[in-house]
Amino acid sequence: MSSYLEISRLNKVYPTPKGPACIVKDFDLKVRKGEFIALIGHSGCGKSTVLSMVAGLNDVTSGGIILAGKEVTGPGPDRGVVFQAPCLLPWMTALENVMLGVDNVFYTADRHERRQIAEYYLTIVGLGDSMHKRPAELSQGMRQRVGIARAFALDPKMLLLDEPFGMLDSLTRMELQEVLVDLWRRDQKTAIIVTHDVDEAVFLADRVVMMTNGPEAEVGDILEIPFEHPRNRKELLESPDYYAMRDYLITFLEERAHIRPSKLAGGPPPTNTVAFPHGDTAKKAAS
Amino acid sequence: MAFLEIKNASKSFGHGRNRAEVLRDIRLEIAEGEFVAIVGYSGSGKTTLINLISGLLRSDTGTITINGQPITGPGPDRGIVFQNYSLLPWLSVTENIALAVDQVFPQWSAARRAEKVAKFIAMVNLTPARDKKPHELSGGMRQRVSVARALAMDPKILLLDEPLGALDALTRGTLQQEIGQISQQSGKTVLLITNDVDEALLLADRVIPLTMGPGATLGPAFVVDKPKPRNRHMINHDPDFKRLRARIIEFLLDCGAQKKLVIQKKLVLPDLEPEDLTHRGPVLFGKPRPRRKNTVRRENVEIAS
Numbered sequence: 001m002s003s004y005l006e007i008s009r010l011n012k013v014y015p016t017p018k019g020p021a022c023i024v025k026d027f028d029l030k031v032r033k034g035e036f037i038a039l040i041g042h043s044g045c046g047k048s049t050v051l052s053m054v055a056g057l058n059d060v061t062s063g064g065i066i067l068a069g070k071e072v073t074g075p076g077p078d079r080g081v082v083f084q085a086p087c088l089l090p091w092m093t094a095l096e097n098v099m100l101g102v103d104n105v106f107y108t109a110d111r112h113e114r115r116q117i118a119e120y121y122l123t124i125v126g127l128g129d130s131m132h133k134r135p136a137e138l139s140q141g142m143r144q145r146v147g148i149a150r151a152f153a154l155d156p157k158m159l160l161l162d163e164p165f166g167m168l169d170s171l172t173r174m175e176l177q178e179v180l181v182d183l184w185r186r187d188q189k190t191a192i193i194v195t196h197d198v199d200e201a202v203f204l205a206d207r208v209v210m211m212t213n214g215p216e217a218e219v220g221d222i223l224e225i226p227f228e229h230p231r232n233r234k235e236l237l238e239s240p241d242y243y244a245m246r247d248y249l250i251t252f253l254e255e256r257a258h259i260r261p262s263k264l265a266g267g268p269p270p271t272n273t274v275a276f277p278h279g280d281t282a283k284k285a286a287s
Numbered sequence: 288m289a290f291l292e293i294k295n296a297s298k299s300f301g302h303g304r305n306r307a308e309v310l311r312d313i314r315l316e317i318a319e320g321e322f323v324a325i326v327g328y329s330g331s332g333k334t335t336l337i338n339l340i341s342g343l344l345r346s347d348t349g350t351i352t353i354n355g356q357p358i359t360g361p362g363p364d365r366g367i368v369f370q371n372y373s374l375l376p377w378l379s380v381t382e383n384i385a386l387a388v389d390q391v392f393p394q395w396s397a398a399r400r401a402e403k404v405a406k407f408i409a410m411v412n413l414t415p416a417r418d419k420k421p422h423e424l425s426g427g428m429r430q431r432v433s434v435a436r437a438l439a440m441d442p443k444i445l446l447l448d449e450p451l452g453a454l455d456a457l458t459r460g461t462l463q464q465e466i467g468q469i470s471q472q473s474g475k476t477v478l479l480i481t482n483d484v485d486e487a488l489l490l491a492d493r494v495i496p497l498t499m500g501p502g503a504t505l506g507p508a509f510v511v512d513k514p515k516p517r518n519r520h521m522i523n524h525d526p527d528f529k530r531l532r533a534r535i536i537e538f539l540l541d542c543g544a545q546k547k548l549v550i551q552k553k554l555v556l557p558d559l560e561p562e563d564l565t566h567r568g569p570v571l572f573g574k575p576r577p578r579r580k581n582t583v584r585r586e587n588v589e590i591a592s
Contacts (some may be wrong), residue, residue, distance in 0.1 A: 043457065077564060107562045108577040113557040120556040124588065128552060139330075155561045169452070169482035171328045171539060196456065233540065238341040281345050 003030035004190050005054070005158060010063035012049050020180065023049050026262065029209060036184060038201035040249065041211030041220075042257055043103070047194040048162050050211075054192065055081050055160050068157050077105045080151030082164045086143045088135040094146045095131040097124060098153050105147040105154045121149040124186070125179050141172040145179060152183050159184070159191040174233065177203055185229055188204045198249045202242060203231060210252045211259050220261060221252055289316035290476055291340070291444060293505045296349035298335055309335045311502040313349070315495070319443075322470055324479040324487035325505070326535065327497030328543060331481045336497070341365050353443065363391040364438030370449040372429040374436075378436065380408060381417045382434045391440045407439040410469065427458035431465070438469070444476040451486065460519065465488055467516050473586040483495065484535050488528055489517050496535060506538055531534040549589050556584035 010027040013020045023025070024046045031037055039047045052058040054065055056075040067079070070108040085198060088097045098118040106114050122131045125145040135143055151159055165173040181204055184191055197203055199206045205225055212220040225245060227236065236242045293315040299308040311334040317323050318503055327333050338344040339351060346409040351358045355366070376385050386405045392400055408417050408462040421429055430450055437445055447466070452457045467490050470477050481487055487494045488511055496506040513521070522528045560578040 023564050043455075077561060106559050106577065108562055108575045109557065109559050113577075114558060116555050116557050117559070120554050120584075123552060123554055128550075141329075153558075170484065171482055171543065174536075174540065175543070176548065236538055237536060244530055247524060255518070 004033035004035075004068060005029075005031040005192075006064075006066045007031075007050075008064055008066075009055065010050065010065065012046070012053065012058070022216050023214055024053075025218050027218055029219065031190060031192070033190055034188050035190055036181075036204055036206045038205035039194045039209045039211060040196060040198065040208060040253070041217065042200050042213055042253065043196065043281045045211050045214040045257075046217040047211055049266050051160050051192060051194050053151065054158075057081075066257050077101065077154045078157045080154055080156035080159045081168055082144075082147050082151050082159070082161045084163045086135075086147030088146055090135050090145060093129055093132045094122060094138065094149075094231065095119070097135075097146055098150045101150060108260050117153055118149075119248050121153040121183075122146070125149045125184060140175060141168055144168065144176060146166045148176070148180055148183065152187060152189070155187075157190065161191065161193040163194055163196070165195075165197075170271060173197070173200070178233075180204070181229065181231070198246055198253070202245050203236065204232060207247060209263045210249065211256070213257050216260070218260055218262060220257060220259065223248060290321075291317040291351075291353050292407075293340070293351045294349050296339060296346040296351055298332075298339060298344065298346050304409070308502045309500055310339075310346075311432040311504050313339075313505055315505060317476060319476055320474050322477045322479070322490060324491035324494045325497050326481055326484055326487050326494060326539065326541070327503065329482060329498050331497050331500045332503040333482075333497055334448055337367070337478070337480055338341070338408040339444050341367050341446055342421045342446075357571055362473070363387075363440045364443045366440050366442035366444070367446045367448065368430070368433045368450045370452045372421070372426075372433045373469070374429060374432055376421050379418050380413055380424070380432050381405075381419070383432055384408060386470050387436050388439050390529055393575050403439060410438070411435045411465070426454050427462055430454065434466070434469070438473065438475075439560060442475070444478065445470070447477065447479045449482065451481055452482070459486075464516070464518075468533060471515055484532055484539075485519075485522055487535075488522055488532060489519070494535060496538050496542070498554070509535055543588060552588050554584075554586050554588050556586070558583045 007027060010024060011022065012024040013022045026052055031188075039050065041047050049058060054072065055062050055080065056072050062220075082203065089100070092100070095118055098121065099114065102114050102118050106117065119131065119149045122128065125148055127142060127145055127149065130138060130142060135146070138146070147164070165176055177200060193200075193204060202225055208223045208225060209219055210223070211217050223245060228267045293313050296310065297308065298310045299306050301307050312412060313336065325333060325336065335344065339346050340358065342358045342365070381404055383402065384407060387401050388404050393405070404466040408414055409526070411434055413428060413431055413435065416424060416428060421432070424432070429566070434450070450466070451462055454462065463486055470490070479487065479490060486495075492534065494509045494511060497503050498506055511547055513527065513532060557578040
């Protein structure tokens with residue numbers, strides 16, 4: 001099956017006084033249309049570097065990124081990005097912040113329709129009553145909701161989320177994960193999220209891509225999460241498979257993140273689809 | 288008799304129509320030497336609860352007693368560690384801690400007080416940084432100073448108000464281990480306020496969820512009957528910890544969901560295709576028309592607010 005996003009042999013090398021430092025080495029990933037990918041790894045392993053290269057914010061040293069049949073050469077509104085800090089313009093209301101991008105991307109449409117788009121997404125993320133407030137009047141979690149609405153409103157081909165909930169407390173984080181996955185399902189988007197929260201990765205993603213420690217980070221392993229969307233967190237928390245997957249990811253981070261598959265004798269092993277003993281409970285929990 | 292006892296305490300702010308009830312009917316008993324963690328959403332009133340115990344606020348109803356004595360104001364028998372450190376920026380590490388020690392033990396000789404300050408700086412591993420000012424320290428080091436300052440007063444109870452909330456994940460892990468060690472060594476009674484269920488499970492003997500405000504109250508206590516010191520690995524792999532973790536998170540999610548009003552709203556999403564801004568050339572004939580997908584989305588959406 002053809003892939004929507006194809007990252008092949010991606011390398012990132014930074015020049016340093018001590019010679020070139022290779023941060024990401026031969027990173028390969030194929031993403032299907034409509035898939036939700038989580039990228040996990042330790043701090044500094046190069047997860048965000050990969051994401052910013054897909055966003056076009058960071059130059060590729062070698063290798064290629066192809067999105068929907070076109071090579072990525074720079075930033076553009078066809079890729080919506082959500083950063084850890086929502087980066088809203090403080091003198092504009094939530095609505096004006098979202099309208100800023102919408103006015104550009106839908107410049108051929110009339111103002112009324114553009115406003116409908118912005119209002120639609122702000123309402124869906126739960127800010128129907130607060131769209132005329134400025135960022136200073138919004139809580140940290142509400143600001144990040146604006147950031148999510150702003151990204152989806154541009155109808156991008158792909159969503160790139162760089163630790164979007166890293167600054168939020170763990171309970172607000174769970175609320176926003178549901179907002180995000182709800183919009184993703186509604187709009188049938190393709191998404192990549194960078195995170196180091198294992199629970200977040202299992203709750204959101206169809207596949208979790210584990211990166212080895214940097215420098216020269218590469219794909220260490222891939223785990224398929226077979227739960228069907230929409231997922232119910234309470235049922236997930238009761239499923240033994242959930243814990244098996246969580247353990248698998250934690251064990252990777254604790255014990256295997258330093259092992260590079262490409263350096264193993266006999267070449268890299270095929271990426272895993274781990275079979276869990278309770279296959280049928282997985283399907284039940286997903287309903 | 289419990290060491291710290293809170294009976295039916297409530298607290299509201301504001302007057303008349305703007306009156307907002309933050310805490311309702313809080314009941315809590317903590318035994319001497321016990322480590323209790325309270326977990327709750329941000330904005331649910333956790334800090335108000337700490338302020339009531341520390342004596343910075345008075346409760347509207349009910350009583351709060353320590354060893355049977357009602358609390359009337361702040362005092363050195365309760366050491367507090369705030370999330371924002373609250374160190375004096377013009378004083379060094381030693382001076383910040385000495386300020387507390389000199390206030391609480393004025394009858395001691397200067398040498399004895401200095402010895403006490405040095406002992407607590409060593410306990411939090413800050414001896415090499417003892418002459419630095421707060422702005423020269425990292426967030427984790429500042430919070431260590433704050434912990435040392437609270438403990439140097441020899442309080443009967445240590446109140447920790449989201450002490451690690453502002454720190455990154457790695458530093459948080461290290462400091463959690465240190466707080467665990469210190470509380471075990473000193474045998475102090477500790478009340479920890481946090482929004483991190485894992486942190487609560489790692490450190491506490493009992494974990495009590497606080498429901499979502501307004502009118503927040505304490506939920507059922509979950510006893511963590513596991514030997515200390517504990518580590519992350521146990522929390523992630525031990526079946527008892529997993530069960531507790533799931534039950535606490537479920538309780539918090541349930542009480543979060545109950546508070547939400549569901550509103551029906553009619554929304555329209557126009558069926559516009561985004562324009563390719565990289566090929567936005569000069570317009571020759573009239574205004575360009577938008578491209579459409581021919582599927583205007585009209586939805587009746589249920590929104591929780």
